Amino acid sequence: MKPVKLAEGTAVALAQVLFIGFFVFPIIWIFMMSLKNFRDIISYPPKFLFSPTLQNYSETILGAEGALRAGELPEYVRFLINSMIISGGAVCLAALLGVPAAYALARSGIPGRKHIAFTFLSFRFAPELMVILPMYLIYTQIGLYDTYLGMVLSHQLICLPLVIWIMMSFFQDIPIEIEEAARVDGASILLTLRAVILPMSGPGIASALIIAFIFSWNNLIFGLVLAGPNTRPVTMGILQAMTFDQIKWGLMAAAAMVSALPGMIAAIYLQRHITRGLTMGAVK
């Protein structure tokens, strides 16, 4: 190997290690916190060696002793299920509505299409504070308050602009000749989209969906104001560890770790799709 190549390889590896350290250190720290009792958490100098306890996890998942009612799922598990329904549903709906819309916006020549695209994006500009009080009132009046449907709809404000805009960028980079070939063969627009365009935009769709899912999963304000006891998402469960007279760091850390699991699995699964999309792109 040439010395230049070797030096370059070392520099690359060094940079990679640096970034890995930066991203992973706080996560390791939170993970360690989730295995400590409060006394070890607040001790100084910081403790790297301690006798780990699973107390925080059992209290997170099962609830404090005695709080669990017979025949009911533990509260945190219900929060997790709620979040899966809400974020899963929101991403599915956003994909269903957003991908065709993005395709239309990327490929059509209708006048003012960029203004339409911009309008979709502009729904994100409004700080939630501006819409949340009137939204609460409407939701209560039309019976969407504390329902999954209401939550999935409200999360469209987060997911739909993300999906439309990320997908639009991808569709515009797909050479138009490929579609023309399909269209000449008589395929309808939706068939072209499904059979030709979607398989080619694997990386884009995977990234858009991961990102939309994560943003929806982490959302706080809709889950707080528009959700009630029946649909409360997992973020609110994590924050319960922040009590008025104390912050239960261990519980918060354990709850955050558990809440991150579905996203981790989804991300790793979809990342595989990113690479597959890549190779398909190479085949073309």
Added chain:
Amino acid sequence: MVSVSSSRVSARTTYILLFLPALAMLALALYPFVQGVMTAFADRKLYYTSSEFVGFQNFIELFSDDEFRDSILRTLAFTAGVILVQIPLGLGIALLLVRQNWLQPLLRNTLVLPLLIPPVVAGLMWKTMMQPQSGILNWLLSKVGILPQTWLSHVDTALLSVILIDTWVFTPFAALILLAGLQSIPTELEEAAQVDGAGAFLIFRAIQLPWIVPFIVLVALFRVTDSLKSFELFYATTRGGPLNATRTMHIMAYEEAFRWSSVGKAMAAVFVLWLMSYFMSMFLMSKWQRRSGVGDETGQAS
């Protein structure tokens, strides 16, 4: 006027495909948004049932308040910091990720981790790590002989510290989108360049960078609008303090509405924030359009 070629989506189909998403967004956001804007022009307190139309009174009060003007500058400084740090960093990481070596899968999988921690929790955790007396960061610094830092607890360093936390939370977002952009470059292009003996830097400048400009603009668009209205990280770490060092427009509006129940004034502040978002994204979008405009022309020529 663009002529609609057979290869393109017809106007009618476009409208059909756009109808449902547009309806969903309008139904969700329009009424609350109009309500919010109307409140900005009203003397509305949460604890009074009635509110009167007061014209631009709320805006006049806000703009004659030094603190509000400072908060605009702070909001802009934060947003500038976020963009200047996160886009180059995200691009760097994306470039590292397209190189295949043994560390690449590890970096790719750790990259998503920060995104999986809700920002408000990330903020609280970083705050404990940055605690000047008991935090792990100052302890680590002391091990390598660096003086302890004040981080979030001093007026001079608080805003920079929030930018650092925001960088941890949101750089992966930038990197993921830029990575997907890099991966959408047709491999033939790069292979051809490599055959011609072009070095990594030349490939980056001549092929990768021009290709991903729309993706960079896309990231900027999302990061700018999200940073302008950033709230959770601030509230979890400094709540606008110490003194007013991190009191951004959104924090100020939040205090007006939820701490002091002056919804009218809060909505006026938020409306100014919305206008800033609108014009900045308009500007960014004109950049984005220029690049894809080129794409349109090639599309037409074919």
Added chain:
Amino acid sequence: MESESLQMLKPRSWVSALAGVALLGTATAAVSQDFDWRQQEGSSVNVLLVSHSFVDALKPLVPEFEEMTGITVTLDVLAEQAANEKLLADLSSRAGNVDVFMTSPLSNWQYATANWLEPLDAYLDNAALTSPDYNVGDFFQGVLNSNRWTRVPMQGIGEGPLWALPINTESYLLAYRPSVFAELGLEVPKTYEDLLAIADQLDKGAAEFGLITRFDKFWDLPYLTFGTMLQSYGVEMIDADGNLQICSDASVRATDDFVTLIKTASPEGAGAFTWYEALQGFASGQYALSLNEADLFAPVYQDPSQSQISDDVGYAPTPLGPDGTRKAGAWIWSMSINAASKNKEAAWLFLSWVTSSDTMIATHLTGNMNPVRASAWESAEVVEMVNSWGETPGQYSEVTATMAEVAAVRFPPHPELTRMLDRWAQAVQEVYFNGTDTRTALCEAQDDVGKMFN
């Protein structure tokens, strides 16, 4: 503008209080011997709670209530800030999704002004709705009456309708490390003068830093912790003639002394300490003294699984001011019924069950401090638990008893008091961070506060 002191522990004060309500108590008892708890069977109550030890203590008891009454109770537990947002959304829209909620006098001055609260007197007086053994006279009357207000701004606290029932109170004290004080040969300070004199020596012993206390830019500073110091210096927000005292000589002096204490005895960064950093800092053993922090941090300090100092902590009353005065702030968690609630009677049954003596004692034993009913403070089990806290047996009870005599809400009831106190706190921060002249900073704050009354 002196309001009634809390007078929680002094037997004499209960006796007089009891006499006042004895009539009501016997009349109620005579009418209904067997109270019908099942009158609202089949209805449901939504309860919005702030995450707090009280809630952890209450949760396991709720099934008993559901079984006894046939009412379904849904508890919605949120972090403090989140609960506040949710509550404001529900109250201001009059949606009535929340029936019962946790609140405090400070918030209730706003909620009552807006007609969002259900007055509770009619329920208390109704023998068909209130169990005969409820005994409202058992509450410390100062605490109970802090929830009364005529809704006339700036006056009438302790009079008028009852807007809420108390569930616990918090006051403030000194917590110190006996070993550190012994090592340094120092006395626990009795006055702020003593404290200033030893401030620069506190970090010379085993504790790395001198003192810790919260120092943020929000109302809790002048209302609660630093407020306790201000009041002992003779500063109240408004004097008897209705004049603002924010930049009075005494206020300037108290602020100067406070900033000097922080600059001398606290580490850099102390200008941004939150209440939980104050709690954790002292529990970690890094500090010699915790100044005027909440008494209900004691259960954490005393718990070996949560604290490094569980066997090395003592409590003392807050220091005396320059002329030997001691006064203190008070925080009172209470519960109210939403005026827009659709199940008010079921909500009342729940509220009266939560605040009954039996339920209260059960929650105190699992972490809800400090009691608001005389019978709870007297309960043998509560006495035994609290007795072990402190350097010497009974120290914590003694100190809280001393503080209860001087703890009170000494602020004018006003729906925007939080905005005024936030402004005041900001002035103190300006002195600390920017070195602004104390009088200038406080007088500017006073001018701004004056404008807020209009």
